[in-house]
Amino acid sequence: MLLKELLVLNEVERKHKNVYLADRERLLFSPLRFEDYSRLLDDERYYFDYRQFYQQTSREGKGLTITRNVLYEDTAIYVSRHTRYAFPILHNHDFIELVYVMNGSCINYINGQAIAMHKGDFCFLAPETVHALLAVSDDDVIINILLWKESMESSFVDLFRRDGYITNFFKQFLLEDHYAPYMIFHTDGDRKILNQVLRLYGEFLEKDVNYIEMIGYILNEIFIDLNRNYLSTLEIGKKENYSSKSSLYPMLSLIRLNYQTITLTTLAKQFSYSESYLSKLIKKNTGKTFKFIVEEARIDNAKKLLLTTTLSLTEISQKAGYFDSSHMNRDFIKWLGVSPKKWLESQSKDDR
Structure with a gap:
């Protein structure tokens, strides 16, 4: 499988x-x-x-x-x-x-x-x-x-x-x-x-x-x-550990679903936080910045489209929220060290 x-x-x-x-x-x-x-x-x-x-x-x-x-x-x-x-x-x-x-x-x-x-x-x-x-x-x-x-x-x-x-x-x-x-x-x-x-x-x-x-x-x-x-x-886990971070995940979920359009300003307004406080809250609990999470969601979606569709690189870059395929290529090299085409080839080898 x-x-x-x-x-x-x-x-x-x-x-x-x-x-x-x-x-x-x-x-x-x-x-x-x-x-x-x-x-x-x-x-x-x-x-x-x-x-x-x-x-x-x-x-x-x-x-x-x-x-x-x-x-x-x-x-x-x-x-x-x-x-x-x-x-x-x-x-x-x-x-x-x-x-x-x-x-x-x-x-x-x-x-x-x-x-x-x-x-x-x-x-x-x-x-x-x-x-x-x-x-x-x-x-x-x-x-x-x-x-x-x-x-x-x-x-x-x-x-x-x-x-x-x-x-x-x-x-x-x-x-x-x-x-x-x-x-x-x-x-x-x-x-x-x-x-x-x-x-x-x-x-x-x-x-x-x-x-x-x-x-x-x-x-x-x-x-x-x-x-x-x-x-x-x-x-x-310890039995006495009941500190809840449940308010954080709605934010992360919204970012992942709306990464193409969401901003720190709109997210802060929706959850009634100041932008500076929300930025620190996200960083403290995830170890990631708001910008990093948005970029991560974009590249994850591009990876999924590469694996599960036959769309061209230009079409995938548009669906994943990149300005064009060259921007997607730049982000793949930044995040994964290889171009989208090379990354897909490596996944095909791993599945053999």
Whole structure:
């Protein structure tokens, strides 16, 4: 399976996107409790109603703690792709969830904290940790991996013979201890790990002989790579950490959606901040300037068009918001060190 296949929106996501674009001032900017989501659907008509799913899958039928049930396949490990533009409904699990950002970015609202995750980030969510995931770009490809206790016994026996943060995280599941609500490894789009996740997702879809065993092998290899190479990037959540940055993501979402026309002045006015304060707020919480985020959104859109269309460089530069193809060429060299044509050729080689 290739990443470019996962970048294509399916029918459900296209309809979700239409709803989002029609009312993005109000929807999807902050996580919803199940009760709030239910009232929202009672008041207005939307394409999809997930209340029955949450009621069927949650422990008390109230949409919060999701348990293993007949709606999931009878496997020790379950793998799926997160639906883009879906409502971020707060919930938790009685199993472990791994969230991997294969492409783009997302916001993971965990215990009241809005955490921006980017390409290559690998998040481990402990049972009972309340969270909601928000992905509002065509570029966002998020893979969810669900692990039940039986998978600890069947697929990760060797893991418990080792020491380390990942081992301790899984031990808390078995011992019902509280080591950490979440952990995030920042792999910066490591190509090897990306290909490993593509393999395990393909294994789950194809369901060839012993596919769960193979997924277990791949996950074990990923865990070893994370432990070897990315401990210095590890972010461990604390239960008392409830400082919220949820007001920041609506701004980032608006920038990404309207990067061709948005200015710092209009953004500051919309959120009732002064330009200087907003500029500092964005820089402090993202490490990036407003201008950098706009340029990043423009080049990300150009990359997606190069990968998924047969448009000419001139047409792509216009759709991506560049003045002309020479300006796009200049930005590609500035950001990626190569021209658009050379970058596309490198992606084709990587997919072989």
